[in-house]
Amino acid sequence: MTTVTTNPFLAKSLDSAARSLDIPPGKYQEAVERYTAVANWLDAPGTTLKPHAPAVTVQGSFRLGTVIRPVVHGKEADYDIDLVCRLDAPGPSMTPRRLKHLVGDRLKESGNYSRMLDKEGRRCWTLNYAEADGVGFHMDVLPSAPGTQTTLLAAEIRGVPTIFASHAIEVSERRAEEQYIWLPGGSNPEGYALWFESVNREAMLREAPLQRRMLYESNRTVFASIQSVPDALIRTPLQRAVQVLKRHRDVRFAGHPLETEKPISIIITTLAATAYRGEADVAAALAGILERIEDFATSGIILHDGDRWVIPNPVNPGENFADRWNDAGSKRAEAFFKWVAWARQDIAVAEADASETGTRTKVAESLGVSAGASSGTSKSGTPVLVHTDTVPSVAGTSHCRPPLWPVNLTHRVDVSGSVRRSMYSAKALWPLTDRPVPKNYAIRFEASTSVSPPYDVKWQVVNTGAEATNAGPGQLRGGFDDGENTNGRVRWEGTAFRGTHWIEAFVIKNGVCVARSGHVHVKVR
Template structure:
């Protein structure tokens, strides 16, 4: 008898998240590159400079690019420990650019082949490209937020007159705090390594995997509408707020999809999803421009929920049928690779051709596949219009 269908989906999602994750050897190269950038800035710019990761690279939710022509996007903060009275947004952006261009020239002259191919300016960041490695570094100029305690920061943005707000270190602390499983995993790893703490990206919790699964589905859904694709941090924040501590990946994902709209605010007729680590940063700010991004986000979320429910309620419970029901939304090739990785038997998978079959151990033994779905199966709730923070 096949395992419960929710268990099979959890296993497929677990394997898919492992496949989508940045390979350890590439992660090590990326860390080596940004540490090299940071050392160059300190040596050539002064000890007030520092570089540290932010976003998905910091919290362990990076996923592979959706197409072979794109690169892993690794976000860094280039922090100068001065006040906003000592510089302007334009001066800071230019100063960081000049230092990074000097780094690019230095690496070219050094001739070791480990330097960036290009140094390009963007709206908020400078980008160092490493096409041969398959990733690029987005380096975001920043200074301390003098009006609020560390580690809050102020950012440059060429399309905004005022300094922007953020708190990447505080955000990663908040994200870790949303999952007791993640905290336990990090504590065990730290004790085994004989240190006080280990980087969050070394863990692989249900929350991290759930975010990776949601991001991948979103990337595929908006493949032909990239301009209106919800930003990764918006999905991550809403999913983490909606996460209820489940260790079964299917249940966690379905419950999050149902609960994410509850954490969207409406303030003075503007959409708000505040950074939980900095109340003045709004992750939904682009929804307040003349566009359909908010409606498209809700449409994406509703479609994902329908896909999950239809798969869970299917009477055909063999792995090949489950892959067939989810393949259009998550990518059949990815799910087939996941099935093989996780030891699931797949007979006559769609696209394999008549008479062909693949088989592996008929076993589902992952921690993320430990139980069936117990999520809410009602309609996705409407966004609550209210004043104050999401919670």
């Protein structure tokens, strides 16, 4: 089943914003020329590499068609290009160190590449290109060798089709100054790209004819004919969705305390492709992808066994993309699900706007772009347009009444909230988080408790700020209200006043308050 959206302007606004993040056709051609030159240099006759039959392929977001300008420290950064240099005839004496330095030494033999070469990375050699137009590239070259028969068999035993598993490679990893190992489990970027393309194939066939013609008409100085427009510049709803999600992540975590824990691109790309159901536009694709990610317990695209999170690599199931979520003290899982809620909120707010201009503006704000920007035009180092939700902090609360019952806290009660478009709406737009909720929405609160029935849940709502104060008698609230449903566990409230407010649940059993949730703050902008 595919997802549909109700705002006719949303898909167009998202697609336009994604185009502004994409690499322009002219800059794409420059990138192709750059990495083709590197490939030719590595494979030149008469060199130390030539006997090893180096095969250079482009991988990563350039290969997948999901490339965007990265955001680093709140500024537009250079494009990243990933190359894999596979030595197809490494020989029995090949060690991880020798593999790494065969490629690095060949790059250093070029005067140009030697000047552009960064210090040795853990797995890659990085070339830094500074372009005259201020939009540069970082090119990561990954030395590799063919995967072993053991690696291939392990992938096939786990159900990976041979067409994907056969592209596995061995990768050198530098652990210390002179300590190199073969990366445990190897890697398979080519197999991953083929898997992604298999998910994307039907949409690509549907989108390619019209997009190829449009790209040719607007870039006649770049392409000689319609047929010369490469598939790499066609964008399906899945590819646009991945671009939007990656950019949204970069913008929403810019300067956030969890910025270093933000979701990595391979997780976003894998989950998006796994959750995609062939939706015909980017708005529907995003809505469906985020809904299935959030409902991972049902969709099964994220595995959670006790305290362990697993997002398997689809072409190497022994590799867990979420492995670092399980590190002691890690907040990566928290950051991921917080971001999913933010993304759902921003899309829902844009969808709720009835005008084309309003929809376009809200989408642009959430992605840190200008509403009328064209693709890839801003120079590296340009500050990103990060939209901040400023809400007054908690104001005076002298109107908050103390509990009406004796208090003996022997149990727990937790409160969750989901934002709705209106009171008693069946559809949850996004879960309540620490991000502000727009005015004139509704929130459904629900209490879950360890107290055994029978009991009653009472709710205390405390509004603060100038708007609630000026609204008239009683609008600051502060008393106690009954809930709905069994035992009063549900409470509905509207978001009428700008400011920071709170709600708290009290569980009453035999006339005694045996559990209270503490303040659940709600910011309204």
